[in-house]
Amino acid sequence: MLKPNILIADDHPLLLRGLEEFLKERKYNIINTHSDGLSAYNAIIKDKPDIAILDIEMPNLTGVDIAKNCKRHQIDTKIILITLHKEKKFFEDAVKYNIHGYLLKEFALTEIEACIASVSRGEPYFSEKIYKRFTNVSERNSDIEKLTPSEIKILKRIAEEMTSTEIADLLSISVRTVEKHRANIIRKLTLEQKPNALLIWSQKNKQLLL
Structure with a gap:
């Protein structure tokens, strides 16, 4: 399997150089390195790397x-994303914006x-320390067992960022029925009544919906 083309951006020169050298020694294709977010983003648009490894906090644009x-x-x-942050908000942002990898520095x-390797296969990868901190596997497994097959089917579509209207059209049911299912899922999973609560939960727990 061909190794992916990779862009790296970090505003700490030593960390940037260290990561670049580490990956080059292992024969990865590093096509660009950048020390600020805007130049990194412009390079992503221009060069379309397979993977971008970004510091979460950089000048001009963050990761x-x-x-x-x-x-x-x-x-x-x-x-x-590579980060020093262990706060839950950053983890939830990573899930919300479909970030494929999240590593502690x-x-x-x-x-x-x-x-x-995981990201190249299309599978998300989160640092084990941060993943364990904000998730509980046995608790999540127990939660998913509370859902009916219809609710799981809808939850899968939510994880794909489909709207209630799109889900209704796909499953040939009414939008009202979809909304009723959504409310039941939120109740069964004991989630907060927030607009993105189901999206965040479903993307963070995609492996349970396979």
Whole structure:
């Protein structure tokens, strides 16, 4: 399998150079490196790398900003964020904007190859430490068992970012029925009544919906 073309952006020169050298030694194709978010985003638009490894905090545009723009403009480059942050908000942003990889800097060099391999297969990869901190596998498995087959079918479509109208058209049911299912799913999963609550949960737990 061909190794992906990779862009790296980090505003810390030592970290940027260290990661670049580490991956080049392992024969990865590093096509660009950047020290700010705007130049990285412009290069993503121009060169269309398979993967962009981005620091979450950079001048001009953050890694999350770049991910938002890529999602908005349907750019196929897969985003891996590297961060010092362990706060839940950053993790939820990563899920919300379809970020494919999320690594803590302290474990970046030990996890980066596994992350790249997973992302190249189309499978999300989150640092084990951060994933365990904000998820509970046994609890999630128990939650999914509460749902009916119809509710799981709708949850899968929500994970694909389909609207209630699109889901209704696809499944040949009314929008009102979809909304009723959504309300039942939120209740059964004991989620907060927030606009993106189901989207965040479904994308964070895609593996349970397979």
